[in-house]
Amino acid sequence: MMKHNLYFRLLMFVLLPLTVVVSSGCKRGEDDSMFSLKSRDKRLLGAWKITNITAVRDISINDNSNVVNTLMEVTFDGEQTKQDCTIVTNNTTYKRTYTGKGVSYTFNFEKFGVLEVVATSGDVRYSGTNITGELQQIQTMKKSIQTYWGWGQDDKDKSNLTLGFNLYEFGPSYKIRQLKSKEIILESIYNDKDEETSPGYTYTNDLKSSIKITLTSTK
């Protein structure tokens, strides 16, 4: 009996630190928990709903020398959205604030490398410079995309995520700040400049965007 007890204690003495060392190896994102018993793949797979977005988008459009600069600060808490826009065109500054039910997004990371993203419409009210009262805008965006997803390059830590799509404000590549079974936090800085030119006509669209997204599990 004494001998068995000694073996058990020895086993615990070896196993416990080993478990902690192995598990703490799973902490890859800055805000990850110290250890997790599930692999990063298992934690990511399944259905998620976006419950928080904070984003800043700076868009400059030059349509044949007609320049419009728009700075947008967006927050979304899973139900309500608020967008503060500053629009500068022809040396005049306009302010607009949008509030209301924002577009809701669900992500589904499937086992076979397929990602399904569904965006469902909402409606917002907006007010601001040169607007009398409050106006309503229905956001009729409803779209789903099935595409690939994968971890980043040489990403032994699996701390970066690449998505096969650019849907609305979302960029294609993310740093994973936190990956828990119930919550993921992703961050991205995304810049894209497009230019079209034909004789007598030039159009450029210059986007600089940063976004932080929180996804909550609906599994």
Next chain:
Amino acid sequence: MWKINFKSIVLLLLTALIVTSFIGCKKGEDDPWLSFRGRKNRITNNWKLQKGRVLITTYPPLGGSSQRTINYAEGGGYSVSETGGFTEQGSYEIKLRFYQDGRFTKEHNETPNGSTRGTSKEEGTWHFSGGNSNFEKRELLALLKEESSFLSQNTSLNTSINYNGGNLFQIQRLAFQELVLKAKQRITSGGTIQEIDEEWTFIPQ
């Protein structure tokens, strides 16, 4: 006697190790079995499109379906055909260049017969991706565009051959002399489903 046996064992182990590590390099379904170059070395090159095909199938909400096929043939000719009867033929040149530092450039020229369209250019960053339960590590290729330009020789812009492709491609084959990329996407918008199925074969320029 013991020495000979020991050497044989070491040789056997080394051979097994080398063969195993090379087989480990095969990520794409049609990759070569053995390659003395790493995947990054193999892809870092100036490539040109040898042949390609894009099939876009659209399913409207009220039923039925229509197809749009863009076929890039060997020899530099392309053809577009649509279910409604629209056709277009012409010549193409598509170049793709991957740099060691993770940058890429893409140049896309199409000249319809009896007309001109223009030159599309893209640049951005590339990286291998994958490593999930369906794709091997480095079996996917991410092309993340940061800048694009389209220069048209016409007074009206005509980008009708373009379509919205994705950022991730499955590497079907990555050899020193050939790169084969595939991608599939399914987009549902307003009750309409669109499936995009593409395959591209590149050879060194």
